[in-house]
Amino acid sequence: MKILVIGSGGREHALYWKLKQSPKVTSIVCAPGNGGTDNNVDIAADDIQGLLNYALKHKIDLTVVGPEDPLCLGIIDTFQEHGLVIFGPNKHAAQLEGSKDFSKSFMVRHNIPTAEYHTYTDHRDALNAIASMKFPLVIKADGLCKGKGVIICETHKEAKDTLHEIYVNKQFGEEGNKVVLETFLDGYETSLLCFVSNNRIFPMETARDYKKIGEGDKGENTGGVGCYSPAPAFNNKVKANIDKILANIEVGLYHDDFDFNGILYVGLMIVGDTPYVLEFNTRFGDPETEVLLPRLQSDLVEIMMHVENDTLQQSHLQWDPRTCLTTIVVSKGYPGTYEKNIPMILNDDGLVFHNGTKRTETELLSVGGRVLSFVEMGDDLITLNAKLNERIEKLEFKNKVYRRDIGLI
Incomplete structure (x- = not known):
C-alpha cells in the first residue's frame, strides 16, 4: 500500500513511524512533513487541491490526516468524492471540534455531562x-x-x-x-482517544498530558509539553460513568445522522467520581499520540482499514502493558514569541518524535515552539523521567527549555 500522512508535527511523525512498521506498506510520504519524517513532499496541510492532485497522480491507497484544519475544511469529503480512501471524519462530523457551541449542544442534547x-x-x-x-x-x-x-x-x-x-x-x-x-470545573484531566467506525466507538488506552509551561504546573497554557499513558487508574464508579458517556455519544451520533469514521478525542475532567466532557477533538491528540502509538501493538494500517470497512472490533486493539512517557523540548519563549531556524545536534539512539524541525543538507533546525518529543517505555514513571532528563541534557540546542517534572506530579 502507498500511504500519505498529512501534517508536520510530532503527532504526524508518530503516525508516520507507526504506519511505516506495517508489512502492508510499500511506500509512505508525509506532506509537508518535518525533520524527522524521511520522505516529505512540500504541500501544505490545508492545500486540499494540491493534496488531492498528489494522491490521484501517485495512486495513494490510504491517506491519514493529522491536524484539524484540513478536516474542518472538508478534505475527507473531497477525497471520497474522487474515490480515494482517507482516514478521518467528514466535514459535518469535524464540527464536533470545529465549533464549541456545536459540540456543547450535542452533549446537552444527548445527556453527556459537561460544564x-x-x-x-x-x-x-x-x-x-x-x-x-x-x-x-x-x-x-x-x-x-x-x-x-x-x-x-x-x-x-x-x-x-x-x-x-x-x-x-x-x-x-x-x-x-x-x-x-x-x-469552571476543578478536578483532574484525562484524555481518552477512541477509534470510531460507522458511529461505533472503540476506546484506546488513557493518557494524561501536561499543558502548563512551567514546572509544578505553573505558567501559561501550551499545546502540551509532556504526556504519559496509561493515566492513573479510575475507580469502578468513574469507569462506569465513562462507559455511560461513550454509550451516550454513540447514541447521539446515530440519532443525529452522523456518518462518523476516524478518531474522537474525548477530553475529560474528573470531579470526585463524576467525569465531565470538556471538549471533543476529531483527530489524534498531540502529545497523546506520541505515547499511545508506541504502546499500540496492533498494525495501525489494519485498524484503519477495519474502520473503513466497518469491521473493527475492540479485540483488534492490543496494547503493551508498560508505561510510555514523553517530555517535549520547546523553544525558549514558547508559548509566546521564540526564535526559529536555530541549529541543534541530536545525538540520541532512543525514540524521538520531531514536533517542529526541518533539515537542510547539513543541519537540523528548530522551526516550531514545540521542537522534539523524547519518548521512553518502562514500568515506572520515576525511572522513565530520569532517563528522559538524562537524554535531553545531551541535546545541543541553545534555546532548549523543558520540564524536568513530567510524570512526577
Whole structure:
C-alpha cells in the first residue's frame, strides 16, 4: 500500500513511524512533513487541491490526516468524492471540534455531562452575563483558533478584557464571532482517544498530558509539553460513568445522522467520581499520540482499514502493558514569541518524535515552539523521567527549555 500522512508535527511523525512498521506498506510520504519524517513532499496541510492532485497522480491507497484544519475544511469529503480512501471524519462530523457551541449542544442534547454554558454572539450580552457569573470562568471562542481559543479568567476584569480582545480587537477573527461562557470545573484531566467506525466507538488506552509551561504546573497554557499513558487508574464508579458517556455519544451520533469514521478525542475532567466532557477533538491528540502509538501493538494500517470497512472490533486493539512517557523540548519563549531556524545536534539512539524541525543538507533546525518529543517505555514513571532528563541534557540546542517534572506530579 502507498500511504500519505498529512501534517508536520510530532503527532504526524508518530503516525508516520507507526504506519511505516506495517508489512502492508510499500511506500509512505508525509506532506509537508518535518525533520524527522524521511520522505516529505512540500504541500501544505490545508492545500486540499494540491493534496488531492498528489494522491490521484501517485495512486495513494490510504491517506491519514493529522491536524484539524484540513478536516474542518472538508478534505475527507473531497477525497471520497474522487474515490480515494482517507482516514478521518467528514466535514459535518469535524464540527464536533470545529465549533464549541456545536459540540456543547450535542452533549446537552444527548445527556453527556459537561460544564454549564451559555453562548453569545453579541459583545454587550456577554458582558451582561459575566456580571452575575462565578469565577474562575472559562471563555471559549467558538472556532478552532489554532488551539488558543480557551481562556480561564480568574476575575471579572480578566473576563471583561478577554471579551474585548475577542469581540473588539478580533483576536481570533471570525472564529470569535460566537463565544461560549462556561462554568469552571476543578478536578483532574484525562484524555481518552477512541477509534470510531460507522458511529461505533472503540476506546484506546488513557493518557494524561501536561499543558502548563512551567514546572509544578505553573505558567501559561501550551499545546502540551509532556504526556504519559496509561493515566492513573479510575475507580469502578468513574469507569462506569465513562462507559455511560461513550454509550451516550454513540447514541447521539446515530440519532443525529452522523456518518462518523476516524478518531474522537474525548477530553475529560474528573470531579470526585463524576467525569465531565470538556471538549471533543476529531483527530489524534498531540502529545497523546506520541505515547499511545508506541504502546499500540496492533498494525495501525489494519485498524484503519477495519474502520473503513466497518469491521473493527475492540479485540483488534492490543496494547503493551508498560508505561510510555514523553517530555517535549520547546523553544525558549514558547508559548509566546521564540526564535526559529536555530541549529541543534541530536545525538540520541532512543525514540524521538520531531514536533517542529526541518533539515537542510547539513543541519537540523528548530522551526516550531514545540521542537522534539523524547519518548521512553518502562514500568515506572520515576525511572522513565530520569532517563528522559538524562537524554535531553545531551541535546545541543541553545534555546532548549523543558520540564524536568513530567510524570512526577
